[in-house]
Amino acid sequence: EAGVTQFPSHSVIEKGQTVTLRCDPISGHDNLYWYRRVMGKEIKFLLHFVKESKQDESGMPNNRFLAERTGGTYSTLKVQPAELEDSGVYFCASSQVTTGELFFGEGSRLTVL
Amino acid sequence: QKEVEQDPGPLSVPEGAIVSLNCTYSNSAFQYFMWYRQYSRKGPELLMYTYSSGNKEDGRFTAQVDKSSKYISLFIRDSQPSDSATYLCAMSATGGGNKLTFGTGTQLKVEL
Numbered sequence: 023e024a025g026v027t028q029f030p031s032h033s034v035i036e037k038g039q040t041v042t043l044r045c046d047p048i049s050g051h052d053n054l055y056w057y058r059r060v061m062g063k064e065i066k067f068l069l070h071f072v073k074e075s076k077q078d079e080s081g082m083p084n085n086r087f088l089a090e091r092t093g094g095t096y097s098t099l100k101v102q103p104a105e106l107e108d109s110g111v112y113f114c115a116s117s118q119v120t121t122g123e124l125f126f127g128e129g130s131r132l133t134v135l
Numbered sequence: 136q137k138e139v140e141q142d143p144g145p146l147s148v149p150e151g152a153i154v155s156l157n158c159t160y161s162n163s164a165f166q167y168f169m170w171y172r173q174y175s176r177k178g179p180e181l182l183m184y185t186y187s188s189g190n191k192e193d194g195r196f197t198a199q200v201d202k203s204s205k206y207i208s209l210f211i212r213d214s215q216p217s218d219s220a221t222y223l224c225a226m227s228a229t230g231g232g233n234k235l236t237f238g239t240g241t242q243l244k245v246e247l
Contacts, residue, residue: 122233
């Protein structure tokens with residue numbers, strides 16, 4: 023069974039550009055999470071989807087970040103316009119139930135120049 | 136002050152050594168405690184999961200939680216070179232589900 027897959031694995035963009043990260047959760051997992059790790063800091067929660075609904079988006083840093091999960095399958099995280107401080111590794115994770123084991127993808131590394 | 140404090144290391148030990156990794160936390164609402172292992176350029180993978188205080192053992196790994204001291208530990212016995220990775224503690228509050236608060240991670244290297 024395929025794990026959580028993320029695309030792209032690495033993206034390098036200029037400040038002010040737009041980037042869209044994609045996450046495909048494990049099939050059948052209704053719960054999808056986005057986390058982020060910026061350089062030298064801990065991994066931090068961004069938001070949680072249950073199916074296509076945003077359950078908790080308290081960790082989203084500002085309105086330059088937009089997450090969607092149309093149809094309750096894959097999710098996208100768009101950063102527009104990107105700023106230097108957005109550089110980091112964006113992890114997607116999924117779980118079958120809200121308190122079930124969380125499975126992480128390998129992350130999408132974003133570099134904003 | 137961070138909610139979860141974890142020494143980043145790096146920690147270098149010889150093969151076969153017992154490794155002790157620790158985290159302290161400040162939020163008394165945390166009830167669920169996890170240890171994740173992360174290899175370079177990979178995502179974190181769950182190693183141990185503990186609810187409230189107490190010990191849990193799984194093979195060479197033992198997790199301990201002391202809620203009175205707000206202190207959690209992970210012990211690795213008979214450490215192997217394949218244990219070389221970054222170990223992340225994570226925790227969540229009741230009702231928080233998988234909204235996890237992570238430590239910064241401790242980088243461990245087990246040398247031959």
